[in-house]
Amino acid sequence: MPPASAASAPAQPAAASTAPAQTVVPEQSMQTPAPPSRSLTWLWLLALGGVLLAWWTAWRRGQHLRDEAERLARQQRVLKSAHSHLQRKSEKLQHLSMHDPLTGALNRQAFGVELRDRIDHLAKYNLPLSLIVFDLDHFKQINDRHGHLVGDKALALVVGVAREHLVSDDVFGRFGGDEFMVACPGQTAAQALTLADTLRQAVAARAPIADPPIPGLTLSLGVAQADPERGYDIDDLFARADAALYVAKQRGRNACVAADDEAPMPVEAAAVRRHL
Known part of the structure; x- marks a missing residue:
């Protein structure tokens, strides 16, 4: 039987009871924090998807705007080209409406408009304007003998x-058939007569050596002047120049004649002409 002292002795507390109490940290708390919950992950994915969608939408919109800008630029180029084409066509039609298609000279109507404008301007300053009216001598015989193609070449x-001999201020037009007119603003009848004779001599010298040669091609020319003394009436100016042309024909053609106010206007000339 064990001794009483041993049996009655109280049980010794564990050594751990005398040491300060220590907190036992669970093993799980010392590991890496737990990943976010699944709902948070989906939020991030949705946010990223929204950003990507917004970027894609913006890129597509930018691409659409670039495509639209290019389409508009192409359309603008097409419209600009069409406008230029129509403008050139309009200018061509306007040119054709004002110019004789065979010779390129102003037609009768356009010449009349230009002549009126020049006379109205010169009349304000009491300045002269001279008118030369001329035609081709024996033009019908040239057509009959050599054909109309040669007649066109003669014109x-x-x-x-x-x-070659006119200046920029001169107005040159075809009255019709083989008859032409030159208005010389600021020029006296004497100056215009000198120009007329220069034209006459140049044509007579050029015709025989032309290709093909046109022997016998000459001009008859009449000159009249508008000024404060004689007035600025266009019909009267043309009638006096036309009468002078008729006198040149009567003198044997290939001649230049200035209108003489003292000489009566030939009735035959006035009968076959039409006013501007």
Whole structure:
């Protein structure tokens, strides 16, 4: 039987009871924090998807705007080209409406408008204007003998010579058939008569050496002047120049004649002409 002292002795507390109490940390708390919950992950994914969708929408919209800008630019180029084409066509039609298609000289109507404008301007300052009216001698015989193609070349030759000797202020037109007119603003009848004789001599010298040659091609020319003394009436100016042309024909053609106010206007000339 064990001794009483041993049996009655109280049980010794564990050594751990005398040591300070220590907190036992669960093993799980010392590990890496737990990942976010699944709902938070979905929120991030939705946010990222929204950003990507917004970027895609903006990119597509930008691409659409670029495509639209390019389409509008192409359309603008097409419209600009069409506008330029219509403008050139309009200018061509306007040119054709004012110019003789064979010779390129102003037609009768356009010449009349230009002549009126020049006379109205010069009349304000009491300045002269001279009118030269001329035609081709025996033009019908040239057509009958050599054909209308040669006749057209004769007209072209005369127009070419005229353009070589006219200045920019001069107004050149075809009255009809083989008859032409030159208005010389600021020029006296004497100055215009000198120009007329220069044209006459140049045509007579050029015709025999033309291609093809047009022997016998000459001009008859009449000159009249508008000024404060004689007045600025266009019909009267044309009638006096036309009468002078008729006198040149009566003198044997290939001649230049200035209108003489003292001489009566030939009735035959006035009967076959029409006013501007």
